[in-house]
Amino acid sequence: MQGSKIRVIVVDDSALMRQMLTTILSSDPGIEVVGTAPDPLVAREKIKALNPDVLTLDVEMPRMDGLAFLEKLMTLRPMPVVMVSSLTERGAEVTMKALELGAVDVFCKPSDIAEGGLMAHGRELIDKVKSAALARVRPLGDRPASAAPRLSVTTIYKSTDRLVAIGSSTGGVEALRDIILALPADSPPIVVTQHIPPKFSASFAQRLDGLAAVRVKEAAEGERLVAGHVFIAPGDRHLAVRRSGAQLITHVYDGPLVTGHKPSVNVLFHSVAEACGAKAVGVILTGMGRDGAEGLLAMRQAGAATIGEDEGSCVVYGMPKAAYELGAVERELPLSRIADEVLRLCRADGARG
Structure with a gap:
């Protein structure tokens, strides 16, 4: 950044919104x-002309498609971009694509803009821009292609009774996409908490479900955690795991913020530590702050294998760093190696090390 201030350009077709x-x-x-x-x-x-540090970009604008512009920007002049979106189905769909293209984060326009709702959410926008300024943004590269057609779930991983829990925040949409698209159809069950606005989590899950070999869905209350399925926390609810007899099931519930977030990675990880003990793998990916650090430590202390994304591949090396410094991370790996390591650990003969 040039000087001591974060230099921002605001892009929006509404003069009032720009102001x-x-x-x-x-x-x-x-x-x-x-x-x-x-x-x-x-x-x-x-x-x-102005060489900004961060761009805020409206999702839907005239004259040129915002996604086309973002794709060119991330290819020719990569920079941190915070998408500004409305809480609509169309807005969610376009924004999820933008995050996959490399946008760092999304700020949702409140429905009561005219009544001062936008100003009330000012701190959230400021925090997102400051986080974006710290992000490592790389040129838009090749993305994993759509996976092979889904196959019937085998018993290769199912027999190990392992559960994988993943937590992420800023930059996590892109990171999760890379990991989930690398999974075979018979992967162990996976639960995910990604810091994401309400309504966007369902769109995110639907997009991944159309590309991945595994089934991907937004988690609902009381679902069995079975092989070949990925369950993503709703954007405004906590996701936890609990036992029902011999089975593991989801627990999706409202509640206060935990570590400043809902859904909270700490909530998920603590519940997995209690429900699964050593029969789990915990993964903490890119993100700002320290949500998930204490929960991942609880998982490690319960005997679970724990992985942190390394600094070199993180968009923001915040959450993995906090977990590593706390002693929660058993092993740090670049994003490109995490899926393979998770699968190795979940095989019946998967050795630690």
């Missing part, structure tokens, strides 16, 4: 809005 976003961001002494643009074509010239 409000500028007012919010400028209220923080660590941020300077150096320019605004009504569409991607103007934004392109502003980026060249």
Whole structure:
């Protein structure tokens, strides 16, 4: 970053929205809005002239498709982008694609903008921009292709009675996509908590389900955790795991924020430590803050294998770093090696080391 302030360009087709976003961001002494643009074509010239640290980008704009602009940006001039989206089905779908293309985070426009709702969420926007400024953004590279057609679930992993729990935040949508698309159809059951807005988690799960060999769905209350399935926490509910006789089932519930989040990675990891003990693998991926560190430590102390994404492949080396410093991470690995290591650990003969 140039100087002591984070330099931001705000891109939105609404003049009122540009003004409000500028007012919010400028209220923080660590941020300077150096320019605004009504569409991607103007934004392109502003980026060249002003060299910002972070871009806020409206999901739906005229003149040029926002996704096409983002894809070109991430290919030719990668930079941290925070998407600004409405809480609609269409907005969620487009935003999830944007996150897959490399956008760092998403800020949801509240429904009561006219009544001052946007200003009330100002701190959230400021925090997301500050987190984005710390992100490592790489050029848009090749992505995993759609997986092979789904096969019937075999007993290779099912017989080991292992459960995999994954937690992630900033940059996690892209990281989770890479891991889940690398899994075979007979993978062990996987539970995921990703910090994501309400309504977006369902769209995220649906997109992955259409690409992956495993089944991917937004978790609901009381579902059996079976091989070949990935369960993603709803964006406004905690996901935990509990036993019902010999079976593991989901527990999805409302409640207060834990470690500043709902869903909370700590909630998931603590529940897996209690329900599964050594019959689990815990993975903590890219993200800002320290949610998941204490829970992953509980998993390790219960005998589970634990993996942290290494600094070199993280978009934001916050959550994995906090877990590592706490002694919760048994082994750090680059993102490209995590799926294979998880599967190795879940095989009946998978040795630690």
